[in-house]
Amino acid sequence: SSELTQDPAVSVALGQTVRITCQGDSLRSYYASWYQQKPGQAPVLVIYGKNNRPSGIPDRFSGSSSGNTASLTITGAQAEDEADYYCSSRDSSGNHPWVFGGGTKVTVL
């Protein structure tokens, strides 16, 4: 099965822009979806499809994709954006099960 690779941690100054990347072969066939998880809470969908935000997700969150790499960008990071972020996509093999990246811890300085 495919794997999705994320950097373990990134930091961003308050109000600045941060990009989180996710790499994997499955991303050549499927869009990634992105999830924000704060300590002790369930994950929340923030981006899906080409670049779609569910209702209630601020427009400072955006997504993009190129080749085998998907990216989540937070433009003007806020203190409340400090969290773990996971990418996920369908696997391009077999019965197309889901795969998750290992997660990226975003620290807002």
Next chain:
Amino acid sequence: QVQLQGSGPGLVKPSGTLSLTCAVSGDSNSSSNWWSWIRQPPGKGLEWIGEIYHSGSTNYNPSLKSRVTISVDKSKNQFSLKLASVTAADTAVYYCASGSYASFDSWGQGTLVTVSS
């Protein structure tokens, strides 16, 4: 959007079977046709366990397939997870989730299941 509420025993003995249920409520006309179970060991990342389509067809993580059964009870608006032959490595927070083919739109609150004698 649908709301999900997971429930089940928080402690399971080694070699036993973990059984969890997820109650579904809310927008019955939503596009949430896929129902999944996802787990997260303490301090670690997310692992997809499997899914069931509203038609009843299932799809499982190849690494867990031999031990997993997911079923749905439409009359009770709920779906269930059974994981057999558990070990300490199965200790995790178990989430139920729903969505389309392309994303997990809604998540339950999570149920911590500890495997211990």
